[in-house]
Amino acid sequence: MDSPLLGTIHRIVQSIDRSADLSHALDNLVVGIHEALNVDVCSIYLNNKITDSNILMATYGLNPDSVGNVSIPFDEGLVGLVTQLMEPVNIENAHLHPRFKYIPECGEEPFQSFLGIPVIHHGKNLAVLVVQQVSPRRFGDQDIAFLTTLAALIAGNIAFAKARGLIDEQGTDFSQSRGSFEGIAGAPGISIGTGVFSYNYTDISTIPDRKPEDIAEEETRFRSAINEVVKELETIGQKFGDNLPKADRMLFDAFALIAGDEELVDATIGRIRAGNWAQGALRDTIEWYAAKFESLDDAYMRERANDIRNIGCRILGYLQPKAQAEKNYPEKTILVGEDLSPMDLAIVPPEKLAGIVSGHGSAYSHLAILAHALNIPAVLGFSGQLPLPRLDGKTVIVDGYQGRIIVSPSDLEMKEYRELNAEEKLLTENLAMLQNEPAITTDGIRIHLYTNTGLLTGFTQALSVGTEGIGLYRTELPFMSKDSFPSEDEQQSLYRQVLEAYSPLPVTLRTLDIGGDKPLPYFPFDEPNPFLGWRGIRFTLDHPDILMTQLRAMLRASIGFENLRILLPMISSIDELEQAVALIHRACDDIRDEGHFISLPKIGAMIEVPAAVYQIESIARRVDFLTVGTNDLIQYLLAVDRNNELVARLFEPLHPAVLEVLTYIATAAKRTGTHLSICGEAAGDPALVILLIAMKVDSLSLGAGDLPRIKWVIRTFSYEHAREIWQQVRQLEYSAQIRRLLTDELVKHGMGGLIHPGG
Ligand code: PEP
Numbered sequence: 241m242d243s244p245l246l247g248t249i250h251r252i253v254q255s256i257d258r259s260a261d262l263s264h265a266l267d268n269l270v271v272g273i274h275e276a277l278n279v280d281v282c283s284i285y286l287n288n289k290i291t292d293s294n295i296l297m298a299t300y301g302l303n304p305d306s307v308g309n310v311s312i313p314f315d316e317g318l319v320g321l322v323t324q325l326m327e328p329v330n331i332e333n334a335h336l337h338p339r340f341k342y343i344p345e346c347g348e349e350p351f352q353s354f355l356g357i358p359v360i361h362h363g364k365n366l367a368v369l370v371v372q373q374v375s376p377r378r379f380g381d382q383d384i385a386f387l388t389t390l391a392a393l394i395a396g397n398i399a400f401a402k403a404r405g406l407i408d409e410q411g412t413d414f415s416q417s418r419g420s421f422e423g424i425a426g427a428p429g430i431s432i433g434t435g436v437f438s439y440n441y442t443d444i445s446t447i448p449d450r451k452p453e454d455i456a457e458e459e460t461r462f463r464s465a466i467n468e469v470v471k472e473l474e475t476i477g478q479k480f481g482d483n484l485p486k487a488d489r490m491l492f493d494a495f496a497l498i499a500g501d502e503e504l505v506d507a508t509i510g511r512i513r514a515g516n517w518a519q520g521a522l523r524d525t526i527e528w529y530a531a532k533f534e535s536l537d538d539a540y541m542r543e544r545a546n547d548i549r550n551i552g553c554r555i556l557g558y559l560q561p562k563a564q565a566e567k568n569y570p571e572k573t574i575l576v577g578e579d580l581s582p583m584d585l586a587i588v589p590p591e592k593l594a595g596i597v598s599g600h601g602s603a604y605s606h607l608a609i610l611a612h613a614l615n616i617p618a619v620l621g622f623s624g625q626l627p628l629p630r631l632d633g634k635t636v637i638v639d640g641y642q643g644r645i646i647v648s649p650s651d652l653e654m655k656e657y658r659e660l661n662a663e664e665k666l667l668t669e670n671l672a673m674l675q676n677e678p679a680i681t682t683d684g685i686r687i688h689l690y691t692n693t694g695l696l697t698g699f700t701q702a703l704s705v706g707t708e709g710i711g712l713y714r715t716e717l718p719f720m721s722k723d724s725f726p727s728e729d730e731q732q733s734l735y736r737q738v739l740e741a742y743s744p745l746p747v748t749l750r751t752l753d754i755g756g757d758k759p760l761p762y763f764p765f766d767e768p769n770p771f772l773g774w775r776g777i778r779f780t781l782d783h784p785d786i787l788m789t790q791l792r793a794m795l796r797a798s799i800g801f802e803n804l805r806i807l808l809p810m811i812s813s814i815d816e817l818e819q820a821v822a823l824i825h826r827a828c829d830d831i832r833d834e835g836h837f838i839s840l841p842k843i844g845a846m847i848e849v850p851a852a853v854y855q856i857e858s859i860a861r862r863v864d865f866l867t868v869g870t871n872d873l874i875q876y877l878l879a880v881d882r883n884n885e886l887v888a889r890l891f892e893p894l895h896p897a898v899l900e901v902l903t904y905i906a907t908a909a910k911r912t913g914t915h916l917s918i919c920g921e922a923a924g925d926p927a928l929v930i931l932l933i934a935m936k937v938d939s940l941s942l943g944a945g946d947l948p949r950i951k952w953v954i955r956t957f958s959y960e961h962a963r964e965i966w967q968q969v970r971q972l973e974y975s976a977q978i979r980r981l982l983t984d985e986l987v988k989h990g991m992g993g994l995i996h997p998g999g
């Protein structure tokens with residue numbers, strides 16, 4: 241396609257982005273297409289899944305009164321045909337087509353030719369774009385290419401604008417949705433609370449609206465922020481003095497002028513007086529200014545939009561600190577953010593954190609793992625689909641079982657979810673009674689249940705659910721939450737607390753698994769493919785100083801206890817394993833040379849890179865135990881980024897290939913007589929656990945929140961029955977069939993509540 245068309249597409253997309261609401265966005269869209277293709281009619285119909293019909297939402301050329309009033313069932317008319325086929329329908333003489341449906345309200349009798357293009361978002365129909373012409377005309381390939389490209393680009397914007405309309409409760413009844421949005425289940429559970437948006441100070445567009453407590457004070461705050469920024473920009477200009485050519489220095493003066501510009505100040509004050517806090521008012525003014533620049537044809541002037549946003553962020557910087565210090569979290573806070581990190585959770589007082597909603601992330605990201613560990617329902621993966629700042633201050637239900645949130649729920653929804661909450665509480669109470677019972681199948685096969693911890697310091701919860709020890713202590717957090725590598729003494733005292741709290745139960749400390757999605761604030765990893773890069777053992781073997789410090793800290797912490805085990809992450813070759821084991825021996829000798837008595841701890845290797853699976857017997861000969869890291873093993877086996885919400889639905893522990901690999905590992909572990917533990921989030925999936933029983937794994941390591949349910953599964957099934965189920969599963973070729981079969985088994989055994997309360 242030639243560049244003028246690309247330019248046109250860009251402009252149409254921008255005009256949609258800037259529209260105040262869905263109806264303006266769609267009006268801009270149809271007018272833009274009419275102008276670009278010179279067609280007599282351009283209309284857009286939105287899918288309504290509840291009534292199974294397409295509703296006319298905007299038109300250029302048809303009777304404007306029909307907007308919102310014309311609804312065409314999916315199985316009728318040419319528009320319905322586009323929805324059904326999910327592909328373009330291009331017809332020269334539309335009224336002769338068997339699917340043509342005459343709709344008197346539209347006034348479309350004169351239009352002979354028809355081209356309909358589906359608007360598809362994440363594999364689902366969202367809308368149909370239609371262009372029509374009076375004269376019989378077969379639209380050309382160029383027209384189809386233009387509209388298909390445009391449809392693909394605007395799908396996200398339309399979904400977003402639709403969601404925004406629903407959240408703001410301005411939505412017409414085109415969808416009759418109750419403001420329920422599907423994301424990715426991050427951590428199970430149900431909570432009802434108030435949304436608190438955690439915004440990013442460097443991105444002004446993420447600032448939510450809020451009502452100011454005192455408008456006059458808000459005005460003063462804003463004016464003093466402006467004064468500070470103007471002063472700061474002038475000082476920067478002066479600081480460069482003669483080192484910068486005068487013309488460049490003037491840039492800072494220009495910035496200072498923009499920051500103090502009367503129009504900018506007045507417009508923002510106007511918005512404050514209309515009832516928004518200074519940050520929200522500033523966001524609207526800055527976005528309005530930036531949009532003005534972005535709409536200009538001159539590329540240099542368009543680029544100035546970024547300057548405006550930068551200045552906005554600077555002003556924001558002066559408005560923020562006070563606002564943050566004064567933050568009062570509601571009793572039941574649903575923390576919402578575009579890209580929440582494990583660190584963000586720490587900002588909310590723990591007793592108030594009730595739920596988590598994040599734009600980025602999936603069930604296997606570290607945010608989800610932390611939510612699991614804290615037993616806080618989480619739904620993730622809304623990036624680009626929901627205006628998340630708009631959830632600030634709204635009542636939100638987080639359904640971490642179904643991966644769904646409901647914004648401003650109706651009374652009926654509140655009632656329904658309160659009941660589910662009560663059922664869930666009852667189930668938890670019943671499960672608590674199993675605390676002191678062993679995890680043993682009905683025919684006597686014992687599977688040890690350990691917990692994962694380390695991403696947080698509170699580890700007493702795991703003891704209270706009856707864990708048999710720590711199967712995985714992720715040592716990354718103390719490294720991530722500091723501004724330098726922690727010293728040997730700091731690490732030693734932290735590890736000792738855990739070893740002591742659990743003694744004599746075993747504690748498996750994993751060596752640093754930094755990299756991937758766990759960056760260090762003081763040591764940047766700048767890699768194009770971090771998950772295939774300098775991660776885990778690869779990093780620590782390249783930094784024996786850091787690894788030796790950590791090993792010494794672990795060993796010193798274990799003096800007087802006999803419960804330390806050391807686990808090595810991301811092993812992909814025998815060389816790596818041998819080097820790491822040699823360092824453990826060296827560290828042990830060092831400590832003994834210092835006069836302490838310690839025995840060599842048990843050493844384990846993580847099986848989480850596919851290469852390790854196929855060298856498992858060689859690995860097993862060199863270690864005391866094997867731990868499968870299902871999060872990474874599945875990621876690398878299925879080539880699905882564990883953090884990417886776009887492919888999150890492909891991350892399936894019940895994929896037949898994953899199950900075969902797990903069987904291969906279990907068989908090899910048995911053959912070599914090596915203890916096999918399964919960790920990662922999949923170990924908390926009741927459906928997979930039925931098969932892990934059949935594979936006779938020795939232990940599972942899972943989040944404390946998942947332990948009671950998994951114990952229930954183990955105590956309900958017999959090994960013999962699990963084997964039979966496994967034989968049936970091995971005949972199936974589709975993950976969905978496997979999940980259905982296993983879910984049916986859970987339901988048959990009265991455990992539907994593990995999948996969803998009431999289920
Ligand atoms: C895993 O990969 O399954 C695992 C337990 O380790 P992490 O999630 O920390 O990468």
Ligand code: MG
Nearest residue numbers: 848869871872
């Ligand atoms: Mg891992």
